[in-house]
Amino acid sequence: MTEANRAARALADRYWDDLMELDPLWATQVGDERFDDRLPDPTEGGRERRRAVNERAVSDADAIPRERLGETERTTLDVLRAVADRELTGLHFRTDQVMAVAHLAGPGMLLATLASIQRADTPERAE
Numbered sequence: 001m002t003e004a005n006r007a008a009r010a011l012a013d014r015y016w017d018d019l020m021e022l023d024p025l026w027a028t029q030v031g032d033e034r035f036d037d038r039l040p041d042p043t044e045g046g047r048e049r050r051r052a053v054n055e056r057a058v059s060d061a062d063a064i065p066r067e068r069l070g071e072t073e074r075t076t077l078d079v080l081r082a083v084a085d086r087e088l089t090g091l092h093f094r095t096d097q098v099m100a101v102a103h104l105a106g107p108g109m110l111l112a113t114l115a116s117i118q119r120a121d122t123p124e125r126a127e
Helices: 003-022 024-029 044-063 071-092 107-117
Strands: none
Touching: 003 024, 003 044, 003 071, 024 107, 044 071
């Protein structure tokens, strides 16, 4: 594995972890229980953290020489860039404000969502 391939893999792993931390409900849905004690941060500080994570991912992806990557790593970076760009566009156009009134994913559905995805089969998880 080349150094560029290792850098791409490390970036993808870090970005995935950052996304899970930013959206702990999504993390729970995909089976990552590290952030089960948290909720997404809808504040301006949370939005700025989301912006910083995605801008850093784009910058780091752009710094990896694509001509030295294998096909899998190039594809991984393409997907990473598409996700980060979508997130940055959503931040720019404040799509989070639409979610405040969304009947399927807004605040009114928070308890139902939690009840359907989060296990409470041990005292620690229930807590």
